Amino acid sequence: MVTVNPYIGSREIAVEIRHLFDSPMDVQADEQWSYGARKKNQRWLWYAIDAATGCILSFVFGRRKEDVCEQLIANLRVFNIRTYYTDDWPSYAAFIPANQHVIGKKYTQKIENKNLLLRTRIKRLTRKTICFSKSELLHDGVIGLFINRHCFQLN
Secondary structure, three states: OEEEOHHHHOHHHHHHHHHHHOOOEEEEEEEEEEEEOEEEEEEEEEEEEEOOOOOEEEEEEEOOOHHHHHHHHHHHHHOOEEEEEEOOOHHHHHHOOHHHEEEOHHHOHHHHHHHHHHHHHOHHHOOOOOOOEOOHHHHHHHHHHHHHHHHOOOO
């Protein structure tokens, strides 16, 4: 499942709010571990937020592999991004230009806080839980619906 914020994805709405994204923005990107059915079946939520507002710009589900990171970075190309702030996971360096990439925990506090919020609100993301999904489709769907409802304000 690959998703870009639907308010930006829709042409009609994108034209109306394009001015919000014309100015350069700073983005924080991170990945969050979870699993479906059993812990060996790892699922990663990769997502990026606007560092100023905390708005989720895009999210992707998959393994902790470079191709999933590449999908996330490709989704973000519609924005005028000045700087990417990430942790030291090597996949980011492969797809983000070095002059736009800043690595360090100091600069990813807002997205780490968002990870905590998601982990608290969605029990499937907690580390030790009896709440889990039996399939990847259901797992991705539940988390995607939560993000659409609570982060994009879609009913």
